[in-house]
Amino acid sequence: MATPNRPPGEAPSPTAQGHTHHLLVALAGQPNVGKSTVFNLLTGLSQHVGNWAGKTVEKKTGVHRHDGWELQMVDLPGTYSLSASSEEELVARDFLLTERPDVVVVVINAAALERHLYLVAELLPLPVRLVVALNMVDVASREGGSLDVGALQRALGVPVVSMVASRNQGVAELVEAVVACAQSPAPPPRSPGIRADHAAVWQEITSLLAPSLPPAFPPGWAAAKLLEGDREITRLAREGCDPGIWPRIEGLLAAHEDGVLAVASGRYEWIARVVHTVVPRPRPGQVSLTERLDRWLTHPVWGLAALAGVFGLVYGVTFLVGSPLQELVERGLTAGLARPLRALLAAAPAWVSGFLIDGVLAGAGTVASFLPLLAIFFAVLALLEDVGYLARAAYVTDRFMHLIGLHGKSSLPLMLGFGCNVPAIMGARILDSRKARLLTMLLAPLVPCASRMTVILFMAPIFFGAWSPLVAWGLVLLSLGILVALGAALGQVLLRRERGAFIMELPLYHRPKARTIALQTWQHSAEFLRKAGTVILVFSGVVWAFSYLPNGRIEDSLLAQAGQAMAPLGAWLGLDWRLLVALLSSFFAKENAVATLAVLFAGGQTPHLAHALAGAFTPLAALSFLVAYTLFVPCVPTLATLRQEAGGWRWAALSFAMLLVLSLLSGALVFQGGRLLGLA
Amino acid sequence: MEGEVSLASIPADATAKVLHLYGGRELVTRLAALGLTPGAEVRMVQNFGRGPLIVLVRGTRLALGRREASRVHVLPAG
Ligand SMILES: Nc1nc2c(ncn2[C@@H]2O[C@H](COP(=O)(O)OP(=O)(O)OP(=O)(O)O)[C@@H](O)[C@H]2O)c(=O)[nH]1
Numbered sequence: 216m217a218t219p220n221r222p223p224g225e226a227p228s229p230t231a232q233g234h235t236h237h238l239l240v241a242l243a244g245q246p247n248v249g250k251s252t253v254f255n256l257l258t259g260l261s262q263h264v265g266n267w268a269g270k271t272v273e274k275k276t277g278v279h280r281h282d283g284w285e286l287q288m289v290d291l292p293g294t295y296s297l298s299a300s301s302e303e304e305l306v307a308r309d310f311l312l313t314e315r316p317d318v319v320v321v322v323i324n325a326a327a328l329e330r331h332l333y334l335v336a337e338l339l340p341l342p343v344r345l346v347v348a349l350n351m352v353d354v355a356s357r358e359g360g361s362l363d364v365g366a367l368q369r370a371l372g373v374p375v376v377s378m379v380a381s382r383n384q385g386v387a388e389l390v391e392a393v394v395a396c397a398q399s400p401a402p403p404p405r406s407p408g409i410r411a412d413h414a415a416v417w418q419e420i421t422s423l424l425a426p427s428l429p430p431a432f433p434p435g436w437a438a439a440k441l442l443e444g445d446r447e448i449t450r451l452a453r454e455g456c457d458p459g460i461w462p463r464i465e466g467l468l469a470a471h472e473d474g475v476l477a478v479a480s481g482r483y484e485w486i487a488r489v490v491h492t493v494v495p496r497p498r499p500g501q502v503s504l505t506e507r508l509d510r511w512l513t514h515p516v517w518g519l520a521a522l523a524g525v526f527g528l529v530y531g532v533t534f535l536v537g538s539p540l541q542e543l544v545e546r547g548l549t550a551g552l553a554r555p556l557r558a559l560l561a562a563a564p565a566w567v568s569g570f571l572i573d574g575v576l577a578g579a580g581t582v583a584s585f586l587p588l589l590a591i592f593f594a595v596l597a598l599l600e601d602v603g604y605l606a607r608a609a610y611v612t613d614r615f616m617h618l619i620g621l622h623g624k625s626s627l628p629l630m631l632g633f634g635c636n637v638p639a640i641m642g643a644r645i646l647d648s649r650k651a652r653l654l655t656m657l658l659a660p661l662v663p664c665a666s667r668m669t670v671i672l673f674m675a676p677i678f679f680g681a682w683s684p685l686v687a688w689g690l691v692l693l694s695l696g697i698l699v700a701l702g703a704a705l706g707q708v709l710l711r712r713e714r715g716a717f718i719m720e721l722p723l724y725h726r727p728k729a730r731t732i733a734l735q736t737w738q739h740s741a742e743f744l745r746k747a748g749t750v751i752l753v754f755s756g757v758v759w760a761f762s763y764l765p766n767g768r769i770e771d772s773l774l775a776q777a778g779q780a781m782a783p784l785g786a787w788l789g790l791d792w793r794l795l796v797a798l799l800s801s802f803f804a805k806e807n808a809v810a811t812l813a814v815l816f817a818g819g820q821t822p823h824l825a826h827a828l829a830g831a832f833t834p835l836a837a838l839s840f841l842v843a844y845t846l847f848v849p850c851v852p853t854l855a856t857l858r859q860e861a862g863g864w865r866w867a868a869l870s871f872a873m874l875l876v877l878s879l880l881s882g883a884l885v886f887q888g889g890r891l892l893g894l895a
Numbered sequence: 896m897e898g899e900v901s902l903a904s905i906p907a908d909a910t911a912k913v914l915h916l917y918g919g920r921e922l923v924t925r926l927a928a929l930g931l932t933p934g935a936e937v938r939m940v941q942n943f944g945r946g947p948l949i950v951l952v953r954g955t956r957l958a959l960g961r962r963e964a965s966r967v968h969v970l971p972a973g
């Protein structure tokens with residue numbers, strides 16, 4: 216941790232540049248309290264919002280302009296306290312302690328006031344300008360607690376603004392409060408104190424520390440951190456202290472190993488006093504909706520049944536509603552656009568119209584037709600997330616994750632993988648054990664992502680008719696089964712019982728918000744279209760070129776020659792060279808598999824890709840292809856993320872090699888097995 | 896203390912008061928930040944005797960692994 220560069224208490228420097236004053240404003244708070252909701256409203260950006268703890272794992276910056284002020288807003292990952300125990304919490308804490316924001320907005324949940332004041336209790340002793348954003352007052356009033364905001368403000372000694380961020384209420388007032396706070400002198404830092412039985416030792420350590428700490432760390436706060444056993448503050452104090460003094464502090468700490476609880480209790484005692492003045496009467500105990508739903512949804516048997524049902528429903532809805540739409544769009548895009556384009560290019564050389572129509576349009580156009588499938592899938596996923604179901608799903612999978620040597624919390628990032636594997640790998644930051652995090656990241660590519668799912672939903676009906684839902688389901692289950700099996704094997708080597716602690720908040724169920732769902736669906740759709748318009752478009756053109764050169768015939772093209780060189784491998788899996796090339800092309804983007812097939816069959820007799828494919832391959836070959844495809848190596852962006860998050864190519868290479876072998880082996884097993892059964 | 900049991904042994908719907916937390920500093924810091932400090936009231940929401948469990952503490956529902964829950968010692972109410 217770097218030493219802060221501005222002494223505490225000094226007025227923030229709204230450096231006048233023209234007429235604009237600049238402020239650095241951090242959005243801090245415990246997980247799932249609405250920080251990103253506020254951030255999105257103020258900056259117009261679209262950070263991931265949903266109802267579970269741990270979505271934001273990296274800090275993100277955006278700008279909000281207001282009345283001659285330019286606020287540099289920083290959305291931080293949630294932290295329960297300033298004792299960071301996982302990667303994402305470290306990001307938040309380091310930012311707060313070293314970047315010295317001009318104002319720290321700490322967002323707290325009015326419906327769980329006690330718990331959320333814990334972070335406030337840790338921030339108050341620091342030399343920062345604090346504004347408390349009391350969010351979710353709608354939930355609090357529904358639960359029957361009426362809060363006295365004025366009393367809270369007096370008790371805390373810092374500005375308090377009450378908000379319903381999800382309905383954009385109170386956010387403008389928050390900005391006013393931030394700007395006003397930046398211009399007023401910093402309030403004197405206050406300390407919530409410590410439990411009485413440790414007051415003396417805390418005082419003693421505080422006075423020993425006082426002369427030798429950097430100014431950003433008030434001695435009382437640092438003494439509490441030492442008693443908590445905080446590694447970084449301990450290191451800072453050891454390095455900063457007089458060599459004669461440190462051993463005395465160390466002796467005191469050794470004699471008070473139980474200091475952690477005294478510090479935490481001290482904070483909660485202070486909180487109890489604050490809450491007492493703010494909440495006039497205790498809340499009536501009532502069986503809430505959350506409790507009634509959870510009787511079923513977290514039950515070891517019914518909960519798992521519900522999870523299976525929910526996933527069946529997600530795929531079912533996507534398929535039933537999305538597939539007809541996909542077909543419509545596909546016909547419109549490929550056939551509908553091809554005709555006028557062909558007329559337009561009648562005078563151009565054959566290779567120009569070939570490149571544009573049979574290459575770019577056929578490839579990227581067919582892939583773009585997946586948009587309805589993807590949009591529906593992401594909308595349903597966003598709905599589940601916003602309602603608050605995700606944490607429950609993770610909870611009921613705990614049993615399976617134990618087989619691997621992990622626990623239920625790992626399921627949270629893994630479930631993001633059904634959308635896309637990249638955020639799944641990033642999301643593994645919420646795990647506090649480094650080894651568990653690594654294992655989760657290595658397993659994430661085995662979660663079939665939305666791109667793979669659309670390819671499966673497109674291909675399966677072509678070959679399996681009424682059986683296609685079963686085939687699609689089977690492929691998903693196969694992939695997840697291999698995830699568990701591989702996880703169990705890797706866990707033996709990697710984990711050796713280092714599981715990390717399973718501590719996970721179960722949020723209250725919320726009514727889903729149309730805005731959140733629309734935003735997420737739009738964001739994923741736009742990203743998909745961007746991918747179709749760039750990577751996949753270029754790739755389609757390249758595939759076409761290699762299938763055209765050198766003689767203008769597919770049969771002896773460069774691509775065919777390369778494909779035929781791999782024929783022995785293909786023979787094992789029952790894949791002809793075109794399917795093999797399609798499989799390999801999915802390395803760059805999973806949708807490329809269909810783009811490649813569309814290009815390779817575009818010039819043929821049947822105008823419709825589905826017919827062409829059905830005529831070209833047996834169902835057994837198609838099944839072998841789909842199995843190998845579902846398990847194939849992670850796509851390039853996923854590998855790049857894995858390298859970045861795991862720290863080195865080593866792990867990315869391991870993931871690549873493992874899945875390559877698994878995929879080819881499984882495909883071969885299906886094909887050879889099928890042949891033995893006489894299916895070919 | 897007399898009557899002290901582990902949180903993992905509290906049946907569903909029963910309430911208890913936290914007495915002490917055992918285990919590594921990191922785990923204790925974490926649990927304490929979430930409200931499981933000595934004196935805190937907890938209500939068991941779900942406990943099937945094996946697997947993870949759910950407790951309600953300071954207005955929040957927490958899912959805990961059995962191992963984590965067994966580090967929290969409580970005094971059952973009533
Ligand atoms: N009822 C209600 N819900 C809210 C309010 N503010 C935010 N939410 C919802 O609370 C959930 C969490 O919001 P986020 O903005 O993702 O929370 P966060 O603090 O960024 O969460 P992490 O990134 O996981 O730490 C979302 O489902 C929001 O729609 C509010 O004032 N009232």
Ligand SMILES: [Mg+2]
Pocket residue numbers: 250251252262263270271291292
């Ligand atoms: Mg967030």
